[in-house]
Amino acid sequence: MVNIPASPMEKLYIRMEQAREFGKAFDEEKERRVLGLPPVTDRPPVKIAASRERRMLTQREDIAGQRELAREAEAASAARQREENALLRAQIAELQEQIAELRGERVEQPAVAEAPPPGAPQEQGALPEGTPNMDWSHRQLVEFARQHEIALERGGFGMSKAAVLDAILGALEDAKQPGQE
Secondary structure (H helix, E strand, C coil): CCCCCCCHHHHHHHHHHHHHHHCCCEEHHHHHHHHCCCCCCCCCCCEECCCHHHHHHHHHHHHHHHHHHHHHHHHHHHHHHHHHHHHHHHHHHHHHHHHHHHHCCCCCCCHHHHCCCCCCCCCCCCCCCCCCCCCCCHHHHHHHHHHCCCCCHHHHCCCCHHHHHHHHHHHHHHHHHHHHC
């Protein structure tokens, strides 16, 4: 069997059948414009409205996607804020060191200067102990992958929690394989 691309007319009819079968919306006029076909002149164009179930499913998926994007944006914002805070703490420590030098005081780096303020989330401590599993949140899995330099598609954004976990476990298993020989 030879693989030959479908003609625009075949694509139109395939799209119409899929609309009927899966409850999708279909507007023949719009489809013909997109495919570069001439408009219908001898009959009214076919219009199929999306089924109620399809509309509800699409709406639920859109809402879930928007919530996930909002959570990811919040996580990215929090991570960026932690990075900025760490940078500012380092700058403050450097300026305090310069002030102390100018005053002729002995310069010591306090151990507490690097610790986050009380009640602030700890970047390293935010991850549970052990191997990642489905009990971890999506954010924790993405952070684990980032810390262990495990490449994720689009940085893990838009990926399901299970997909992120599979990628992490696969990378950990691949890293284990050569050492077991």
